[in-house]
Amino acid sequence: MQSANMLLRKIVRSSVLPFAAQHGMKKDLFPLSRTLSLSLCLKQDKSREPSEKLDLDEWKKVMKSGLQEEVSETVSEPKELSGLAAARETLEMWRLAGRAVPENISEEELKTFMECPSKSAKKKYLKYLHLKELHKKNDKRKMREKRERRLEDQASKTDETKKNSFLCMWSSTMDKAYNWRAAQSMIFGQPLVFDMSYEKEMSLREVTNTVRQIVLSESCNRRSADPFHIHFCNFKDDSLYHREFVKQYREAWGRLLVTVTDQCYTELFPKDKLIYLTADSPKVMKTFDHDKIYIVGSMVDKSIKTGVSLARAKRLGLETAALPLEKYLLWSTGAKNLTLDQMMHILLTLKDTADWKKALEFVPKRKYCDFVNKPVKELKKTLDLINTLKLGKGREEGQKQFAKSYPKKYKLK
Structure with a gap:
C-alpha cells in the first residue's frame, strides 16, 4: 500500500x-x-528560482540592529534598578550612622535624591523628608489623642436633652453653600487665571509648594462672598502639577469647580482685557478693575528668579502691573514677592471693599514696619528702632533708603 x-x-x-x-x-x-x-507547491518552486538571491550583508545588518535594540532595552532597566538599589543601600548606611533619614521613601523621592548634584544637597533633601515624616507622625498622634478625649467626654456626659435657641449649622451644609457659590461664579463670576506654564522653572519641591498654595487659594476663594471663576491655563495632563493636585485633592479633583484647560489664556480671552500681575512690573496697580482679567503666575522660586513672569508677559504682548506695596507700606527687608494664597486674599478684599489698607493687611508683617498713613515722627521712631536693633552701624543707610523711597512727601531730620 x-x-x-x-x-x-x-x-x-x-x-x-x-x-x-x-x-x-x-x-x-x-x-x-x-x-x-x-x-x-508552485509557490515553493517559484521561490527557489535562482534569479532571486538573498543579500547576506543586509540580512546581517538587520539582525545586528535588532539584537542591539533588544540588548539596550534589557540593559537600561537593570541600570535604573541598580541605581535605585544603590540609593537604598546609601540610605540604610546613613540611617545606621545616625543621620536624619526618613523611614519610608517612595520611588519618586528616591529619583529626586539621586538627581541631587552634591552630597550636601542630598543631606538637606533627606533632612527635609525626615522632618516632614516627623510632622506627619506628630499630627496623627494629636488627632488620635483628640479623638480619644472626645470619646471620653461623650461617655462621661449624661443623656440629658439640651435646649438651645440657636440652630445647629453642620459643616456639610456650609460646604454645600460654598460649592453653590463656586458653581455660580463659573457662570457669572469674574475670571482669575493661574498660569501653569512654569513647571520647567521649578524643582519638584517647589512644584509641591506651588500646588499647596493654589489649594489654599481655591479654598479661600470658595469661602468668599463673591468668588472668582478660577482658570488653570496651560495645564498639561500627567504633568508634575497634575500629579500633585491629585495627591492633594484625591477623589475631589474630578469634582473641583474650576476650569482646567491646556489652552493659553490669550486663546480664551481678548488681550486688551488681560493684566499679568508680577512684582517686576514697572507699572503700579492703582485700582481694582472689575472688567479686567488678572493673571497670576503659578511659581514658587526659592532662589527668587527675577523677571521670569515679566518676560513671559512681554513675549505675549500683555499689560503688566505690580501691587503698590511701597505706596502704602514702609517696606523693611526682603523681596516684594508674595505667596499665591496671599495674592488671592488681597484680590478678594480689593474686589469686595476696594480698600488697599484692608487688602494689604494680608502681607506678612515681618516684611514691613508699618503703614505710611501714620505721622512722620512715628515712622521715624520705628525706622530708628529697627536700624539700631538690626542694622547697627548702618543707621545712615536706612535713613537714605527711607528718603529715597519717599523723597517728596516726607523728610527725616
Missing part, C-alpha cells in the same frame, strides 16, 4: 505539475483541495 502511494506521488509530480505550470489551473481537472496543494 505504501509503495502504491509513493508511485502515485511520483506520477503526479512528473506529469501533472509541468502541465499545470504551462496551461494554468483548470477548475474541472482537480478538486478544490488538490488545487490548493498544487498552488502551494
Whole structure:
C-alpha cells in the first residue's frame, strides 16, 4: 500500500505539475483541495528560482540592529534598578550612622535624591523628608489623642436633652453653600487665571509648594462672598502639577469647580482685557478693575528668579502691573514677592471693599514696619528702632533708603 502511494506521488509530480505550470489551473481537472496543494507547491518552486538571491550583508545588518535594540532595552532597566538599589543601600548606611533619614521613601523621592548634584544637597533633601515624616507622625498622634478625649467626654456626659435657641449649622451644609457659590461664579463670576506654564522653572519641591498654595487659594476663594471663576491655563495632563493636585485633592479633583484647560489664556480671552500681575512690573496697580482679567503666575522660586513672569508677559504682548506695596507700606527687608494664597486674599478684599489698607493687611508683617498713613515722627521712631536693633552701624543707610523711597512727601531730620 505504501509503495502504491509513493508511485502515485511520483506520477503526479512528473506529469501533472509541468502541465499545470504551462496551461494554468483548470477548475474541472482537480478538486478544490488538490488545487490548493498544487498552488502551494508552485509557490515553493517559484521561490527557489535562482534569479532571486538573498543579500547576506543586509540580512546581517538587520539582525545586528535588532539584537542591539533588544540588548539596550534589557540593559537600561537593570541600570535604573541598580541605581535605585544603590540609593537604598546609601540610605540604610546613613540611617545606621545616625543621620536624619526618613523611614519610608517612595520611588519618586528616591529619583529626586539621586538627581541631587552634591552630597550636601542630598543631606538637606533627606533632612527635609525626615522632618516632614516627623510632622506627619506628630499630627496623627494629636488627632488620635483628640479623638480619644472626645470619646471620653461623650461617655462621661449624661443623656440629658439640651435646649438651645440657636440652630445647629453642620459643616456639610456650609460646604454645600460654598460649592453653590463656586458653581455660580463659573457662570457669572469674574475670571482669575493661574498660569501653569512654569513647571520647567521649578524643582519638584517647589512644584509641591506651588500646588499647596493654589489649594489654599481655591479654598479661600470658595469661602468668599463673591468668588472668582478660577482658570488653570496651560495645564498639561500627567504633568508634575497634575500629579500633585491629585495627591492633594484625591477623589475631589474630578469634582473641583474650576476650569482646567491646556489652552493659553490669550486663546480664551481678548488681550486688551488681560493684566499679568508680577512684582517686576514697572507699572503700579492703582485700582481694582472689575472688567479686567488678572493673571497670576503659578511659581514658587526659592532662589527668587527675577523677571521670569515679566518676560513671559512681554513675549505675549500683555499689560503688566505690580501691587503698590511701597505706596502704602514702609517696606523693611526682603523681596516684594508674595505667596499665591496671599495674592488671592488681597484680590478678594480689593474686589469686595476696594480698600488697599484692608487688602494689604494680608502681607506678612515681618516684611514691613508699618503703614505710611501714620505721622512722620512715628515712622521715624520705628525706622530708628529697627536700624539700631538690626542694622547697627548702618543707621545712615536706612535713613537714605527711607528718603529715597519717599523723597517728596516726607523728610527725616
